[in-house]
Amino acid sequence: MGKKNQLDLFESAYGTIDISDDEWYIIRTNLRTLFKRSRRARRSSQVRLALQEIKRSDDRMLFEKHFIQGQNINKIAIDNYYDESTVRTYIHRATKEFAAAYCDGLLIKPFVE
Structure with a gap:
């Protein structure tokens, strides 16, 4: 199967700007900290709205x-019968879409402006 022609939410909003792996690490760390430390953040309407913007249900x-x-990731892979690399790919793709939608891209704006 070839690459998709339709742009994902991140690419649509921010073009083809590449955020470095180090910068994505910062974004993922911020997400983990936010959700681990704050029950209110996990339940917020902004999080629910951003989750809805992740196109693929998996x-x-x-x-x-x-x-x-x-x-x-290892537990997710085992519980859902996925290969770890597949889980990483799905989470990476979802993180891009979530980051673009959450509070109008608040998490990624420092890296693209």
Whole structure:
């Protein structure tokens, strides 16, 4: 199967700007900290709205398990019968879509402006 032609939410909002791996690490760390430390943040309307912007249901489910429920990638892979690399791919794709939608891209604006 070839690459998709339709842009995802991140690419639509921010073009083809590449955020470095180090910068994505910062974004993921912020998400983990936010959701681990604040029950209110996990339940917020902004989080619910951003979750709805994750197009693929499997991506959304794995994102929620990893970031909101705090499960590690190995456990998610075993519980859902996925290869770890597949889980990482799905979570990466979902993180891009979530970050673009959450508070109008608040998490990624420092890296693209």
